[in-house]
Amino acid sequence: MITIKDSVHDHIEVDGVAAALLDTPEVQRLRHIKQLGTVQYVYPSANHTRFEHSLGVYHLASRALDHLGVEGINAERVRAAALLHDVGHGPFSHNVEALTHRHTGKYHDDVDELLAEGTVGDVLREYDLDPARVAELVRGEGKYGQVVSGELDVDRMDYLVRDAHHTGVPYGTIDHERLVRELTFVDGELVLAEGNVQTAESLLVARALMNPTVYQHPVARISKAMLRRAAEHLLADTDCTAGRLRRMDDHDLLVALRNIGDTAEFARRLDARDLYKRGVWAELSDVPDSVLDAPHDEIRDVEERVAASVGVEPEHVVVDVPAKPSMRESTSRVVVNGEIRQLGRQSPLVNALRTAQMNQWRLGVYAPADVADSVGRAAADELGLDIDGALVNDVRAGQATTLDQFD
Amino acid sequence: MITIKDSVHDHIEVDGVAAALLDTPEVQRLRHIKQLGTVQYVYPSANHTRFEHSLGVYHLASRALDHLGVEGINAERVRAAALLHDVGHGPFSHNVEALTHRHTGKYHDDVDELLAEGTVGDVLREYDLDPARVAELVRGEGKYGQVVSGELDVDRMDYLVRDAHHTGVPYGTIDHERLVRELTFVDGELVLAEGNVQTAESLLVARALMNPTVYQHPVARISKAMLRRAAEHLLADTDCTAGRLRRMDDHDLLVALRNIGDTAEFARRLDARDLYKRGVWAELSDVPDSVLDAPHDEIRDVEERVAASVGVEPEHVVVDVPAKPSMRESTSRVVVNGEIRQLGRQSPLVNALRTAQMNQWRLGVYAPADVADSVGRAAADELGLDIDGALVNDVRAGQATTLDQFD
Amino acid sequence: MITIKDSVHDHIEVDGVAAALLDTPEVQRLRHIKQLGTVQYVYPSANHTRFEHSLGVYHLASRALDHLGVEGINAERVRAAALLHDVGHGPFSHNVEALTHRHTGKYHDDVDELLAEGTVGDVLREYDLDPARVAELVRGEGKYGQVVSGELDVDRMDYLVRDAHHTGVPYGTIDHERLVRELTFVDGELVLAEGNVQTAESLLVARALMNPTVYQHPVARISKAMLRRAAEHLLADTDCTAGRLRRMDDHDLLVALRNIGDTAEFARRLDARDLYKRGVWAELSDVPDSVLDAPHDEIRDVEERVAASVGVEPEHVVVDVPAKPSMRESTSRVVVNGEIRQLGRQSPLVNALRTAQMNQWRLGVYAPADVADSVGRAAADELGLDIDGALVNDVRAGQATTLDQFD
Amino acid sequence: MITIKDSVHDHIEVDGVAAALLDTPEVQRLRHIKQLGTVQYVYPSANHTRFEHSLGVYHLASRALDHLGVEGINAERVRAAALLHDVGHGPFSHNVEALTHRHTGKYHDDVDELLAEGTVGDVLREYDLDPARVAELVRGEGKYGQVVSGELDVDRMDYLVRDAHHTGVPYGTIDHERLVRELTFVDGELVLAEGNVQTAESLLVARALMNPTVYQHPVARISKAMLRRAAEHLLADTDCTAGRLRRMDDHDLLVALRNIGDTAEFARRLDARDLYKRGVWAELSDVPDSVLDAPHDEIRDVEERVAASVGVEPEHVVVDVPAKPSMRESTSRVVVNGEIRQLGRQSPLVNALRTAQMNQWRLGVYAPADVADSVGRAAADELGLDIDGALVNDVRAGQATTLDQFD
16 A cells, blocks of 8 residues: 555555556656646646646545445446546646547547556556446446546545645635535435535535636636647647647647747747737627637637738737536535435525626637737627627726736 | 734734733633634534634734725724624623523613723723724724624624634635735725625625534534523523623633523533434424514413423423524625626625525424424424424434534 | 544544443533633633544544554544543643642542543443543553553644644644554554654654643743632632532633632633733752752742742742653654664654753742732742842743733 | 735735746746655655745745835845745756756856846846845845845745645644744844744754655655756757756756657656665765765766676666755854844754754665665675665665655
């Protein structure tokens, strides 16, 4: 048994297949992928990695399994899946995934390959675990998959607490010990035991507050959009394939961007934190459905037309249209007065948080500071935004006082 | 200047009138009044006092004043009010206040007397502060009173964080440093600056989650109701007046209860944590309006009739009808896109939390374990509860696993 | 199984005999005895109790037993002893123990009685545990007694971390998780496994730094000496026996002092934090051996002679001669290169800390502020102190700036 | 004014020249240099960077200046120096500095250049600060330089607390708020005010315990030695100069090592955490003076002779001879009874800690696991180690249980 000291869970005991997996290059690679990607441009302490997060998820999964009374090969499979659940992440975590996904057509299905091949596959088979079944758990399939990936999964419990610890934003400070203790299976469904409506709500609320404050912070979104744009150049202008890109770690990607002519300016801006500014920051109601549903190529065309109309380089216009928010935990189930209820039906908070997320959604258009205003106006025009409602540019003054290290 | 080490805010600097007030018997008395009264029967570490809380409120008020740029006598008055805001509390904080209030007809108006008289009055006048104007601030009146008592007051900021620290329940862990920094006056109103919708929501959510988990935990409510009932005997059966009772501290009250025949059994039960159990735990919709609005004497009559019908001592029946929940913070104001908005209008969370509080409201009937069931049924009958909806007695089994040290 | 939320260890699971013991009046009484007695006059947040500490010791004992692989009746006995180890404490913890000990001739031997009698005895026997054998463990006897009371016991681990959490003084923040994991039995001796010289040193250092800063802080010592003197009056002037005194809790003692003429002034002073000041604060080298070894009665005579010579009430002179410091952990054993070594031989720190403790030792003479100087001089004379070395009175100015809320 | 959220100090306000310096490439580069280099191979959460540390040092310097009453240009210079004190660091912090120092002949003198040139120099001059005078403060020169770099500097205060927060090892948890408040100038010397012997000791002790547990942990030393060896190849075998190396960040260095034939194997081993093992771990008394004083080239010759004699590649033998420990804080000065005393004279701990550091010193010889034993024996012979005392190889078994993630 290996004991590892963690800043969040203190001592983590790693045993069995997990101890063997720990030493594989695939898992060790996660040391070099930041958990929160470009969030560190807002919260400088947010430098924690997918490696320590994976250990944390493994740890909480082990604790949950103990409380659930799951043992033997079922437990061992869950523990392996918990430790491995992020091995498919590309550099800067989610930041370039949409990109590689588009180019490779693979996202979660990739997990099957990753777990079956290389050292990870060897180790799993050595411990008599079928990689395909572990991959199912990573995808949240089956009874035990709910522990790893689902409405009440330990992945979320770890990242909320860990992100709070490392950003300094306390909203993620949930009672993970209680959550892990109160999980129970009823008719094959993972639910929270009686008396835990607040426990379930607190998980929901934590994510709802962390989202705009940390994960979707404007500065994090801007730098992420810049990074993604630079990575597009990498794929278009060099012999780097999407497959190669998604196996890079943060070091590889940053250095590649620095060394290639077309992306060096993006790299310089990211290195110097000389970021684009917002020209548009539009609410959901201001955005036509056609824009919300537009494929990637169309958005790229918009960017080019805007650049041409304003007279700037195409790289100087970034249109950032996030997906509509979903709230997965709304189907979390809790036991109330002896029967299983969907949290969304039991708690008025769930709908409110869904509405709040819709309210927080923003389409952004970013450009270098000196042209942000004109780019913003041209883009609003081009995208058919309700120009009165869409906050063009001037929101910045107001928020600058409250956004950590913004501008 | 005095520097005091605090478990929550680390070093607290006390200066000027506050340093002089600190040494008055009225403020020192708060060392002997627990912040959370009977909550320690649920969370054993919750032994913090009104004294340290008052220091914390003083500290946050000082920080807020610095950020607000308030100086001179206005600031000194707020600091005095912050330190003094709880001197009127009776033993076990809010637990016996309804009682003394009923008997004396005084509640907040009492603050005027307390601040004008005794050593506190002497000190205030010595520092050229008018006790009446400090009392106004304690009551939340005037522009600066909002800092001490209002929708965005520092009282709440301190107690949420402090109660979280001492109970171990993390829900109260708000970002008080940010709150204090983002306060600003607009047209004489205390509001949160631009970009702080989530900051305001987090304050609301923290209280909404702490409420059922800590402040209104069934065990805390049962022991509080027992304590209050015992204190009623003290007033009825001894020469102890309501005025004397409200100036007692926790030690005085507990020892008085131990030493008086009629209350010794309550004292024994509290000392041994041999608490009554729930016979009824009814939702708002199950309770007739007549019960909700019934004066105290009527509820006492119900208790006596129930006791008679079941054949137990009158002390063995406690009917606990809390007031309907209010949510003061819903009128918190935040600046959004340059204009002041009520949080309740901006945030869908506010209404949801109000609904959640209504859902959490419970009427309780408590009795010794062996008669809790029969007392519960008789009381449900007597109170005209919707007996199918009202959870009589059997809720206990389910919750026992999840309520800390509940049996 | 009962799960209890603790501010230090989060969730504590209580099971078996411990769950039954928890509900005894003897254990519940510990809710009403502050862990640090009068230390709260220095650190206002230090209001934690022997009850939560006992739970913490039980928790760490359980964890240690798991790691040590101890099971069955041996483990159950240790868990009972851990939870019960403080039931013999009088009000304000150690503060009046010297007094009751002197009057009853009992100290630790008392544990046998306490565990054999009353509800505790009944519960132990119900679980087939011999109270006498549990008492042995409380006294630290036998192989497993070392876990409860010894150089590396879990009692110390809990109180250092807990006192740090509640005072805000970080020096007690040891790595208790590591300590508990690294305990091992070698030839029946409890030792720390290989690689833990620093772990052992850290435990020693934590106590050495907490001692002068918290446990022996001058203000805590002065108020403790005042409390003890008042309690002496209680025994001398009322029908309260030492046996009754030691079974009081904090409430009983404080209220008793308030209500008795001879001690009411002490009670008033403690309630208002109107404490005596130091007239003498003498180092070990300034104090004759005859004073160090003087029995209690002789010191009382000195106090009376000093009072007479200065012309003050006898209650206005308190001479406080602490025992010489011991450092129990110096015989902690650690495994170094495969052999067991005494920490005192392995670590140069041990001797240094012993010397530091000798340096920190102080004899104090306390009196009301206005006579502290004259009382100090008279006492120094009477005690034959090296008057040049002994700091008479004037130390206060210098330290006042740095002692939290002193003076 | 910019407000930045930090995981350790919560909100950090950056103003004046510091706010302007923050946006320079030289300071932003520190985002990409880990504070603890290879320590993350032991403590996976230790991914914090020089950037957040520099902000923390700036913050504590500002607080200290407030308490010291230093204002105006003197304060502004100190704040600039605090923020800039680490801009000279190469990749992986101290890990490759000895190397670049040897090759460039520059170490601290470099600071003058760095601060005078580039954007940093421009900003300093724009704020009317002489770069040369700021550089003096970075070097700890002059009255105010003591705040930035000296026995009681804020650099150490920040890194101890920060490293504790991110590794999870609590030993660094000092009372930095108190330290900063108790600093005072006496006759131009920075000292701790009266009553702070324990405060000073705690700083010393924290470092003494963090040293072997974190900074000099065997795994951190082995990986650091491997990294340094690989970097030597980079300089010897490519056109990378020492000047270029020291301006790299962590990404640059890791990717460079991966891409160059001679160092790719080191890079693979570091990436996969497939580290060398200890063949020798010798105490100070076992090592001849000639080895302690040997220049770098001689040690390289030893490595080659050992490799040849065992029949392995030269890269497979690493001899790691640390400098003899120093303990700078021993000359910390504290005020005791009104006079300034060196802590080393006042506290018996200082000498003990110096001895402890000598005891902890180890010469290491590292090699791939399968040849660690034979390499160790050959190296012990070649170095003339007292072979009985020097622990060759077999220490590993014992420590493996207690070193976090060590194998």
